[in-house]
Amino acid sequence: MTETKTMDMDTKNQQFDRDLGKIIAFLEESAYFKARDLLLKYNAVDIADMLEDILEDLGVEKVVIIFRMLPKDVSVDVFSYLPGEDQVNIVQAITDREISYIIKEMDFDDKIDVLEELPANIVDKILEKTPREERKLINEFLNYPEDCAGSLMTPEYISLQDTMTVAEAMAYIKREAVDSETVYTCYVKHGGRKLEGVISLRALVIADDDAIVGDLMETDYVYLNVYDDQEEVAEAFKKYGFLAIPVVDNEHRLVGIITFDDIMEIIEEETTEDIERMGGVMGESDKEYLDMGVFRHVKNRLPWLLFMTVTLMITGSLITQFEAVLSQVIVLVAYLPLLMGTGGNTGTQAATLVIRGLSVDEIDLKDAAKVLWKELRVSIILGIVLSAFNFLKITLIDHQSPMIGLTVAVAMIIVVMFAKLLGGMLPMGAKKLGVDPALMATPMISSVTDMVSSVIFLLTASILLGIAL
């Protein structure tokens, strides 16, 4: 038991940073063996993390040297965990023989991921050296559209026959385990390629040696179609909490399995995309913030900004229609941001809750009436509280006339109710039309509420203060 074993996560992170610093120092003075030995204290995920940082700090040459010094089995694992662009960097710097070895030893689904990233000439070179059978399979997998179940699955699963005994099945698993992504769920067929059932290794371990697999297997298993979108794949994993889900083609032939560890990333990516869209940033989130170039950032942010510039200009023109009101009671200008801001803020709250509710399946399209009813009641209470607060502030602290206070208060209630109902409904409308509800967050809501809030406010003022437009 070394001391390392009794640290919690925080201390571990500090230790990680310290060791990374040491390794970088070793590499700078070309003390490669010292660097390697310290590196090898960590597991493959951590080593990949460190190599990423080293690549950023010291460039690709040092990383390739240290990468080549890793034991072969470790280097394959580490390579799998590196991000796509770093893999390409390393592949371009090492020999064809080293590449072939690494690619050959990688898990099938990781292999497909790397081949998708690599330049075509390198892929061709690798495929030349791959056995014909596997080459065919690789080509098939490379042809599935990106982001569908087919592009996420691996063909490396354990498949059993329903006529096997448990002892036969266990012996078979023992032989095949090395080449399988998971041995914990096995897939049962009856002669052909069609999937008949699944059985867990746990069930096999518990069962008697001479029990028959076909009698033990479960037939009410969950499965995915090879063309299911990755969002549906993620949904299925979130819903059922399984380790692996089989993927079948349209004839219900088993073509691969997807394991939960590959899905964690997908779920995170999908969430990031949602969050970024809600914050008015478009584009795919396939690259990290720091790795994305300045122009890509500009391109992702400009569409919404231009859209909002146009709507804000319209809001401006609408306001000038009320010049008569504004020039007579210039103090109203001071309360314009208040009304517009409150409209945007209350609308955003409702939209955020409904968008998230839709995305985690807590809210359904058929709940539209319930959402409206909820937002209506919430908005009335919030509207009254905010109005009262503002009325008191305007009359008692700003020493404005009660009519000004009343104007703001009345407009406030209307604005809050409008914004909450809009924020609740827009995402549901988008979903109904097949548009991503996440697009209906802050930018869209605030564009609409800005316009409507200012008109409501200035109309209320012209009526209550008796100013002709």
Added chain:
Amino acid sequence: MTETKTMDMDTKNQQFDRDLGKIIAFLEESAYFKARDLLLKYNAVDIADMLEDILEDLGVEKVVIIFRMLPKDVSVDVFSYLPGEDQVNIVQAITDREISYIIKEMDFDDKIDVLEELPANIVDKILEKTPREERKLINEFLNYPEDCAGSLMTPEYISLQDTMTVAEAMAYIKREAVDSETVYTCYVKHGGRKLEGVISLRALVIADDDAIVGDLMETDYVYLNVYDDQEEVAEAFKKYGFLAIPVVDNEHRLVGIITFDDIMEIIEEETTEDIERMGGVMGESDKEYLDMGVFRHVKNRLPWLLFMTVTLMITGSLITQFEAVLSQVIVLVAYLPLLMGTGGNTGTQAATLVIRGLSVDEIDLKDAAKVLWKELRVSIILGIVLSAFNFLKITLIDHQSPMIGLTVAVAMIIVVMFAKLLGGMLPMGAKKLGVDPALMATPMISSVTDMVSSVIFLLTASILLGIAL
């Protein structure tokens, strides 16, 4: 092979909705056996889903009747998957004997979750009937602070001795499997309670029968401390993609394990909380949108709204300081929303990206300079594009004087740069201070940029248009 087996997820969802409709119709006409038989075509997760909907539509009585008609083993699983409040509803409607049976049969970690939700008098009644040994363990688990690793773990794991042979270990696993949350990772001790290593069932299956567990086990395993926050727990699962992670106390004694399926929910909850905070909604997201009462919704939304009301009022007062400028050139009022809005929007984009980057560990506190540099360049380009666009629109379409166009354009560049840098820095500053960066999204950013943008705009106007304040 039934027809059901060849459907993809979409068709399956339709089928689910259709069957749910039928079951509800059966229950309405009290055709309980028909309802039960149809229900039993689904697996426990789906049945729990259906019961939730039925409870909402028909009330708790019908649900309890149908729940009692489920086979005992199914009912235990279904009960585990029901949300807390539905569990409480059912517990209050069934007999003590039925409760005891269900609680006894549940997985230990699910049991703890239910006991945490139930009223104290029912918990006492259940604990009375629990064997003394288990009662002690339950009380210990109930005492861990919520949201820490201790409250998520289960004591139902397989623990092996390092001196066992593989054959002995397999025989032991076969005996203990039923009572374990997972058999796929086993935990190895040496006599005492201290954790010495882990070994996967896969490794045991592959190994020779007379190999020694201590020689095969991995010692560079990942583990958590019992008081680690659930966010750290989720991080560890996301990072390593393991099925289960052992939890140790401060003396490195193994006290439980956490399995990945329990973490998927935590990750989703944490993300929901982040997203809601970014949208200006406070409070825990332990309840679904529709299940949360109106007053709870008001309570969660009011704090930010009041905060923003105050800042918007300050913005209003700042604007009135420029009454001289505004009353001389009233058209500036039309461009005020444009400047304020653009400030809020551009700032929100930067904040969203940085908050998400921090939360998925793509951005680190030490990257602050890189983030600043990135946002600076992005903001200069965006500022120039937006300024040019606005200048042309104002002079060519609005037919305003070039000086008005220039005022807007100059103020726009300053506002965009300020907002982007603020949006990039506020979340990092918050993290540095130990405050949740998600709190620095739209509400906070737009509050600050509203104030600053209007002042920048009106100051620029007074300087460029030569109007004394």
